[in-house]
Amino acid sequence: MSVNREAALREISDIVLPDGRTLGQADIVRAFVVDGDTIRFVLEVADASVARTLGPTEAEARRRLQAMAGVGNVQIVMTAPAGPAPRPQGEPVRSSGAAPSLQIGRHPTAQAGPQPIPGIRSIVAIGSGKGGVGKSTVTSNLAVALARAGRRVGLLDADIYGPSQPRMMGVSGRPASPDGQRIEPLHAHGVTIMSLGLMLKEGESVVWRGPMLMGAMQQMLQQVNWGELDVLLIDLPPGTGDVQLSLCQKAAVSGAVIVSTPQDVALLDARRAIDMFNKLKTPVLGLVENMSSYVCPNCGHEAHLFGHGGVAAEAERRDLPFLGSLPLELEVRLAGDSGRPVSLGEGPTAQAYARLAERLIRDGVA
Numbered sequence: 634m635s636v637n638r639e640a641a642l643r644e645i646s647d648i649v650l651p652d653g654r655t656l657g658q659a660d661i662v663r664a665f666v667v668d669g670d671t672i673r674f675v676l677e678v679a680d681a682s683v684a685r686t687l688g689p690t691e692a693e694a695r696r697r698l699q700a701m702a703g704v705g706n707v708q709i710v711m712t713a714p715a716g717p718a719p720r721p722q723g724e725p726v727r728s729s730g731a732a733p734s735l736q737i738g739r740h741p742t743a744q745a746g747p748q749p750i751p752g753i754r755s756i757v758a759i760g761s762g763k764g765g766v767g768k769s770t771v772t773s774n775l776a777v778a779l780a781r782a783g784r785r786v787g788l789l790d791a792d793i794y795g796p797s798q799p800r801m802m803g804v805s806g807r808p809a810s811p812d813g814q815r816i817e818p819l820h821a822h823g824v825t826i827m828s829l830g831l832m833l834k835e836g837e838s839v840v841w842r843g844p845m846l847m848g849a850m851q852q853m854l855q856q857v858n859w860g861e862l863d864v865l866l867i868d869l870p871p872g873t874g875d876v877q878l879s880l881c882q883k884a885a886v887s888g889a890v891i892v893s894t895p896q897d898v899a900l901l902d903a904r905r906a907i908d909m910f911n912k913l914k915t916p917v918l919g920l921v922e923n924m925s926s927y928v929c930p931n932c933g934h935e936a937h938l939f940g941h942g943g944v945a946a947e948a949e950r951r952d953l954p955f956l957g958s959l960p961l962e963l964e965v966r967l968a969g970d971s972g973r974p975v976s977l978g979e980g981p982t983a984q985a986y987a988r989l990a991e992r993l994i995r996d997g998v999a
């Protein structure tokens with residue numbers, strides 16, 4: 634029997650905090666998720682000193698939830714809003730090609746809350762409800778378009794189940810870690826790049842769940858020498874799983890961009906992704922429609938293979954910004970496969986990406 638989320642929330646809402654209020658009154662429980670026999674949530678507090686006083690509250694919540702029928706595991710993370718960004722640590726260093734001695738995918742270390750990453754002004758997650766809608770393609774092209782617009786851009790490929798950024802951005806080789814502590818990112822087309830895929834051994838399949846995944850995300854965010862960036866784009870795995878949760882708990886994410894194709898089924902999944910970010914209290918910056926129309930390279934006829942305008946209509950329904958449509962074009966796939974994103978060129982698709990980049994810059998998130 635699966636655990637009822639509302640019943641579980643009720644179970645802890647009258648726990649009394651050191652300041653005399655109950656958990657329910659203080660309204661500090663965030664991202665409360667029941668996943669099989671596991672319950673995960675975040676306790677959001679004003680700062681690290683308050684977090685330290687909440688040890689008994691956390692222990693009592695854990696005790697009560699574990700006493701409920703059907704609950705096996707309770708994961709509680711305390712977070713405090715990130716303070717002002719610390720001073721930048723200087724320019725990123727190029728990879729020397731030496732093999733890192735780091736072990737990726739360790740258990741997470743204790744952390745008070747979403748940590749600022751030194752030198753990174755803004756973090757934008759790129760998500761989708763389902764796979765194959767072009768999320769990774771949009772992320773790589775947007776990264777290049779932002780770099781062409783003069784922004785200092787990082788790209789973290791967190792799509793652990795199918796990391797494709799190394800191929801799309803044309804980078805390979807294991808990133809170096811000369812001191813075994815810090816990881817040197819790679820660089821291409823003006824973008825600083827790191828992919829979990831680059832840290833895995835050839836042919837290694839990933840079966841991380843929960844804590845190991847959280848540890849790996851923490852390492853990618855905090856142990857990579859990102860240098861000074863205006864924006865770090867994060868290519869998420871499709872769907873609504875542990876990586877999304879870890880990211881929003883570990884890093885101060887400015888917002889999420891959702892990529893969808895216009896078909897109804899894709900839109901259904903996109904809605905789930907929007908709901909998940911809402912639950913995680915991560916602002917949804919807007920929706921992008923990929924594979925919006927097809928322009929025949931021979932006759933110039935424009936066809937709407939998957940329908941058209943569905944994503945814009947959905948954005949309007951949800952009162953979210955519609956950030957733009959991107960055409961289905963053979964060149965986009967060929968460019969992605971060759972490691973030179975199409976937004977490096979001058980054609981209509983490159984212009985569409987330049988507009989998307991301008992929009993994010995204008996909105997102050999890139």
Ligand SMILES: Nc1ncnc2c1ncn2[C@@H]1O[C@H](COP(=O)(O)OP(=O)(O)OP(=O)(O)O)[C@@H](O)[C@H]1O
Nearest residue numbers: 764765766767768769770924960961962965966969
């Ligand atoms: N606008 C487009 N025109 C033509 N091909 C495209 C376009 N967008 C994406 N593709 C192609 O579709 C395929 C899937 O794209 P991509 O890998 O970016 O999707 P994804 O949503 O990141 O999928 P997953 O999360 O499953 O990896 C790729 O071969 C890519 O080149």
